[in-house]
Amino acid sequence: QKEVEQNSGPLSVPEGAIASLNCTYSDRGSQSFFWYRQYSGKSPELIMSIYSNGDKEDGRFTAQLNKASQYVSLLIRDSQPSDSATYLCAVIDTGGFKTIFGAGTRLFVKA
Amino acid sequence: DVKVTQSSRYLVKRTGEKVFLECVQDMDHENMFWYRQDPGLGLRLIYFSYDVKMKEKGDIPEGYSVSREKKERFSLILESASTNQTSMYLCASSKQGAGDYGYTFGSGTRLTVV
Secondary structure (H helix, E strand, C coil), X not given: CCCEEXXXXXXXXXXXXXXXXXXXXXXXXXXXXXXXXXXXXXCCEEEEEECCCEEEEECCEEEEEECCCXXXXXXXXXXXXXXXXXXXXXXXXXCCCCEEECCCEEEEEEC | CCCXXXXXXXXXECCCXXXXXCEEECCCCXXXXXXXXXXXXXXXXXXEEXXXXXXXXXXXXXXXXXXXEECCEEEEEECCCCHHHCEXXXXXXXXXXXXXXXXXECCCEEEEEC
């Protein structure tokens, strides 16, 4: 069974701090990795994708990938109360069709 | 604004009823997916389709079927609704080669079976 593991949280950070969200995956052949944000009662929305080892930055968000360690992370700089949500890590399996989602990490940003 | 539209936001059905959940996308995406999301269990794949009239079972297909007669429309059918199918149902679509693009989700249908 291919798995994506995340700490369920909640992760609580003060406004302006860096929030660090982590994810590990079991399918060593996976090539595509995503972070989705899901507000309470809403559907997930794609915020970051990463395919190569290293860092990818987009505004206040940085995704980090280490395929050797099978580890993906998301950093949110200058966290805002509006960033409070559940963050889902997602991995495309080796076959290339199916996305495996982690159960999500709940983030609270305190004003 | 590109969109995945699910026909109902909230739905209440009786046990044993046949239930149809509709999903339409306007992005000309090849791939479409149905997930259910339950607290503590995350997103679980029910069925997916990578082309018109094609369908593949996901991880939890029992009690469900799907139909994709047109590229833009992917329907989920609960053959005989049961209380354990009470859940949030999410439709998603992606371009062929989903690894490059990720998913666009609909707003979800919260189904309650009584």
